Amino acid sequence: MRVIPILICLQVTMAAVAQEKLVSVNGQQFHILTKGLENRKAHAPVLVFENGLGMGLGNWDTVLDELSQTAPVFAYDRAGVEGSERVFKMPTVEVVARNLKAILSSQNIAPPYILVGHSMGGLYIRGFAGYYPDEVAGLVFLDPADFTETKKNWNDIFRKLGVPEKRIDEMLYDRLYKPSVIDSVRFGPSSEVQVLTDLRKTDFAEIASLPIPDVPLFFLIGGKFEVPPERRSKDFDQAKFFEIRADVNIERWKKFIYSSSRGGSLVYLSGSGHYLHRDNPKAVIGVIKMLMESLGE
Template sequence: MRTIFILYLFTLSAVSFAQERSVNVNGNNYHVFVKGFENRAANAPAIIFENGMGVDLGNWKKILDQVSSFAPVFAYDRAGIGKTDKVFKMPTTKFVAENLHDILKSLKIAPPYILVGHSLGGVYIRSFAGFYPNEISGLVFIDPADFTETKNDWNAIFRTMGIPEKKIDEMLYNRLYQQSTGIDSTNFGPWSERQVLNDLRKTDFSEISKLPLPNVPVYFLVGGKFEVPPAQRSKDYDQEAFFHIKNSSNMERWKKLMYSSGKGGMLIYLTNAGHYIHWDDPRAVINSIKLLVESLKE
């Protein structure tokens, strides 16, 4: 009878672990999704997903189940996003990294981790990896906000396009320094995340560049499809030309980042996928993560 009871508890625990749930960490309720941990082997990496700006974990629904078939997965809503409580603190890279670390610890999801970040999530996983480098097995950036970019990099694209310096200065000012004042408490999560990214750009991401890069494989998946509708495009410059030049510029810096890791990596440019690659081409993302997982077994 005792053996049966123990087996029943194990089964119940495994089933309850593979679902969406709420976990209270640091006095706030975080909405999380966990799956596949009941069969996790010793030292096998867990796949940790970090969403883009203002986006909830449903953003990963096209790939979570398939990835969980070969590795345990964890996804969550950051503070003020989706079903997670609002936390009226700015989501700086340090704040988000420490919160995520505490959430993983509370769920007993031990390292090593493969971090997968989309858009702003790429900025956050680069920071997490810098704060906890010994806990990381790999990094997968999905069309990330470019944390290697400087203001001069941005301006250089416009110079290549022949935009006058006065106009370049005006556009840079409008991008970084002309913003609404006051806190939007209704949408504090998305609002505050945008402010954090804006502040990082003002300093050329200095607080990230000084963090160590773990000696792990680094993968980049880049969307090459220009998606801005004609009616919404800039009247000041050819936005589609800017998009393609910027992608090329970004990838040159990202290749240097991959080489600097010591473990190499992979860069995939997907011409038929836009910013949300995991929606436009989920198979490419799933296969890339699987390739990384398999490479760590060698």
């Protein structure tokens, strides 16, 4: 009979480990979640998660609990997304990096950080690592927005598919230069789309100018083509485009990994789509743990 109260106490203690709250930083409210910080050892890295475009921190619910048993975790919503306050300021790479740094500092979460970024979040962790290279212990990119891509890279794929040059120019204009209006109601996600577009116009010049920290670099890439037939382009074979683009992206990401003396890894998950941390959380958890083991954690 005495076992039951003990089990209840253990459950309450475990539930109290995760903390979810609003914090005020740089004059605005950010929704954050932390777990396992109370067990952090001196100088041990914290896992810091950057969400995909327009996604909230709940998108990580498939991996956070298990990873928090290995290392402290921190996740948050960028400005104007999900639980964070909407502020009409463009979420440039530098703005997002400065905000994240301020949030971490406000919560006394000192470096080093292992940054994990999905999609647009991959671009943002690359930016943070460039602005604060000495605070980063490792980078994990999950099917990231390709910050190494140039307009020529993009056009060359269409040339391989036999698309006429005139049509290539028209598609590039539609992708990057066609006038668009940012949705004020969904300013966070809408403005992030505009930031990505502006970076593509310059071949990611801001990102390319930033230093790459000498830390382990890990990539996980989803290989499942998910566009349904009714939504595919009429101008070219979109499935073939996906295949070619994945091949050329992987080659550039391999070169990016080689830029670090600490090495890294690239894992191609053929059965996973863009949200591979949801399609295959075990693989994502395994790779992050592998990175931590390489640091001796």
